[in-house]
Amino acid sequence: MKAIENWIQKTKPNFEKGGKYEKWLPIYESFETFLHVPGNVTLKGSHVRDAIDLKRALIIVIFALVPALLFGMYNVGSLYYTSIGQDYTMWCALGYGFLKVLPLIVVSYVVGLGIEFTFCYIRGHEISEGYLVSGLIIPMIVPVDIPLWELAIAVAFAVIIGKEAFGGTGMNIVNPALLARAFLFFAYPGNMSGSSVWVHSSDVATVDGFSGETILGQLNAGTPVDAIHSVGANSQLSVCDLFVGNYAGCVGETSVIAILIGAVILLYTGIASYRIMLSVFAGGFLMGLAMNAIAPEGNMVMNFPAFQHLLIGGFAFGAVFMATDPVTAAQTNVGKWIYGFLIGAFAILIRCLNPAYPEGMMLAILLMNVFAPLIDHMVVQANIKRRLKRAKVTNA
Amino acid sequence: MAEEKESLFSKNNLKLLTGPLSSSNPITVQVLGICSALAVTAKVESAIVMALAVTIVVGVANMAISLLRNTIPNRIRIIVQLLVVATLVIMVDQILKAFSYGVSKQLSVYVGLIITNCIVMGRMEAFGLANKPWPSLLDGLGNGLGYGMILVIIAVVRELFGAGTITLPGIGELQIIPQGLYECGYENNGFFLMPPMALIIVAVIIWIQRSRNKDLIKK
Incomplete structure (x- = not known):
C-alpha cells in the first residue's frame, strides 16, 4: 500500500x-x-464529506x-x-x-x-x-x-x-x-x-x-x-x-x-432506494391481480398468478438493479413511489396485453426513465402549492 | 434610381445557393422538415426522388411568390402561397405517377405532404416575399438541395446498415455488403429501418456539424 x-x-x-x-x-x-x-480537502461551501464516493x-x-x-x-x-x-x-x-x-x-x-x-x-x-x-x-x-x-x-x-x-x-x-x-x-x-x-x-x-x-x-x-x-x-x-x-x-x-x-x-x-424497489413489486402485483380478474379463459399470461409474475422473466432483476439506478430514477421521495409503481404496473401490462414484446420490464423502465423528471416536477410543484395555501390560511 | 447591377452569379447570390448546404441547413440548423426526413429515408431511391421534388417545388414556388410579391395583399398572403405550392405539388405528383409509378407508390402520401413541409412555407415567408425573383429561385433551390443532401445521407446510412443495399433511381437495388460477410455471421440491423433511427442519425449529423462549426452552438 x-x-x-x-x-x-x-x-x-x-x-x-x-x-x-x-x-x-x-x-x-x-x-x-x-x-x-x-x-482532497474541501475549500469552500459544505464541509461535510463522506468516505463513500x-x-x-x-x-x-x-x-x-x-x-x-x-x-x-x-x-x-x-x-x-x-x-x-x-x-x-x-x-x-x-x-x-x-x-x-x-x-x-x-x-x-x-x-x-x-x-x-x-x-x-x-x-x-x-x-x-x-x-x-x-x-x-x-x-x-x-x-x-x-x-x-x-x-x-x-x-x-x-x-x-x-x-x-x-x-x-x-x-x-x-x-x-x-x-x-x-x-x-x-x-x-x-x-x-x-x-x-x-x-x-x-x-x-x-x-x-x-x-x-x-x-x-x-x-x-x-x-x-x-x-x-x-x-x-x-x-x-x-x-x-x-x-x-x-x-x-x-x-x-x-x-x-x-x-x-x-x-x-x-x-x-x-x-438503492427501498421506495422504488417496494413500489415496483407492489405495482406489478396489483396489475397482476387486475389482469387475473379480467383474464379470458385460455390466455395463459393473464391467468398466471400475480405473485408468480414477479418471479419470472426480468421483473426481479429490473426492479432491484435497474429501476433503482439513481441517475435515471425519480429524485423526490413521493416521486420514487409513483415512478416505481408505474414501472411495475406497465411491465405486467405490456407482458399481458402485447404478445409482440414477451418481456415488458425493459420497455417499462425505459419509458418511466423518460418520465422521471416530469414526475419530480409535479411532486415539487404540488408541494409548493400546498405550502403556499397553508401560508395564505395562516396570514388571513 | 441607378441601382447597381448585380451579376447573376455574384458572391451574394451564390451564397444563397451554398449557405443552406452547410451553415444554414434547413434540417440540421433550422430544424425544419424533420417529419419527411424520418418517413422517406428507408431507401435511397425514395430519398433522392423526394429531394428532387422538394427542390423543384421550393425553387419554383419561391420564385413565383417573388414575382407576385407586389400584388399579393398582406392579409391573404398565406392562402396565395398555399395555392402556388399546391399547384406545384399536384404537378409533381402527377408527373411521378406518370413516369415512375413504383417510386410514387413508395412515397405514397408524402409527395402530397410536401405542401405542409415547413421548408416550403418558411422560405416563401422569409425570403420570397421580400426579394427579387432570381435570388428567390436560388434561395429555394439551395434550401431544397440542403434538405435533399441530409435526406440522402440519412437514407444511405439507413439502407446500407438496415438492408445491406443501396437503391438508386433508374439503376435499381445494388447489393453493397458482400454475401461472404453474411456467411461469416453478419446480420442486417433491423433498427436502422425504423423511423426512430432516422432521428438518431439526424442528431448525430447535428452533433458532428456543431463540433466542427462552433459558431452554430451560440445561436
Whole structure:
C-alpha cells in the first residue's frame, strides 16, 4: 500500500498542469482514485464529506450483482448439459458457464470503457466510473448466445448515444444498460427472442423433450399455468423452483434468490432506494391481480398468478438493479413511489396485453426513465402549492 | 434610381445557393422538415426522388411568390402561397405517377405532404416575399438541395446498415455488403429501418456539424 502511495507521489507531477503528460491527467487520475480515496480537502461551501464516493458506491453495486452473475453462469452450464443429456457436477456447470459468459463481459467492458476513456481524453474531463456497473449488467441481460460483435455495437450505441451525447456519467436520461438491450432487441430480433437463443447450443444434438423456451414464451404459446417447465423433459417448475431459477432466460435474470441477496446488500448500504424497489413489486402485483380478474379463459399470461409474475422473466432483476439506478430514477421521495409503481404496473401490462414484446420490464423502465423528471416536477410543484395555501390560511 | 447591377452569379447570390448546404441547413440548423426526413429515408431511391421534388417545388414556388410579391395583399398572403405550392405539388405528383409509378407508390402520401413541409412555407415567408425573383429561385433551390443532401445521407446510412443495399433511381437495388460477410455471421440491423433511427442519425449529423462549426452552438 505504502509503495503504491509513494509511486503516486512521485509520478503525479508529470501529469499535473505543465507536466510532461498533462493531457493524460484524466486517465491517470482515474487509476489513482481507483487505488486510493483522494486526499482532497474541501475549500469552500459544505464541509461535510463522506468516505463513500462514486467509485465506492459503484463497487458495492458490483458486489451486489455477483450472486446473480455466478448463478447465471451456473445456470448456463447446467441448462447446456441438460440439453445434451449429460450428467454434470455443480463446478463443471459453473466452469462451463464461466467460459461462455466471460467473453460477453470482456467485450462489454473493453468497448464501453474504451469509448468512455476516449471521450474523457478529448474533453479533458475526469473519468468517472459510471460504466463499471452498466458494463457488468449488460452481459447479464442478454441471451448467452448473442454474437459478440452485435453486443459490441449495442454497447457502443448505448454509451455514445445514451450517455456521452448527454454529457457522460450522471447526465444520461435513460439507463445505458437497458438502452443496449433495447438496441439489440430491435436491431437483431432473431437473436433476442424466440425459443432457440436462451440456452447455449452446440453441434451436439439435444435430447428428446428439450425445449429452450422461456417461461413467458411458454405462457404466450398457450402452455397451461401449472405445466411450465425448465428445459428438460418432465421438469415442471414449482413456485419454489421459480425462486431458485434454474430455467431458460437471460444470463443473470432467472434466480430470484440471488437477486434478493443483491437487493439486501444494496438496501443495507443505502445505495438503492427501498421506495422504488417496494413500489415496483407492489405495482406489478396489483396489475397482476387486475389482469387475473379480467383474464379470458385460455390466455395463459393473464391467468398466471400475480405473485408468480414477479418471479419470472426480468421483473426481479429490473426492479432491484435497474429501476433503482439513481441517475435515471425519480429524485423526490413521493416521486420514487409513483415512478416505481408505474414501472411495475406497465411491465405486467405490456407482458399481458402485447404478445409482440414477451418481456415488458425493459420497455417499462425505459419509458418511466423518460418520465422521471416530469414526475419530480409535479411532486415539487404540488408541494409548493400546498405550502403556499397553508401560508395564505395562516396570514388571513 | 441607378441601382447597381448585380451579376447573376455574384458572391451574394451564390451564397444563397451554398449557405443552406452547410451553415444554414434547413434540417440540421433550422430544424425544419424533420417529419419527411424520418418517413422517406428507408431507401435511397425514395430519398433522392423526394429531394428532387422538394427542390423543384421550393425553387419554383419561391420564385413565383417573388414575382407576385407586389400584388399579393398582406392579409391573404398565406392562402396565395398555399395555392402556388399546391399547384406545384399536384404537378409533381402527377408527373411521378406518370413516369415512375413504383417510386410514387413508395412515397405514397408524402409527395402530397410536401405542401405542409415547413421548408416550403418558411422560405416563401422569409425570403420570397421580400426579394427579387432570381435570388428567390436560388434561395429555394439551395434550401431544397440542403434538405435533399441530409435526406440522402440519412437514407444511405439507413439502407446500407438496415438492408445491406443501396437503391438508386433508374439503376435499381445494388447489393453493397458482400454475401461472404453474411456467411461469416453478419446480420442486417433491423433498427436502422425504423423511423426512430432516422432521428438518431439526424442528431448525430447535428452533433458532428456543431463540433466542427462552433459558431452554430451560440445561436
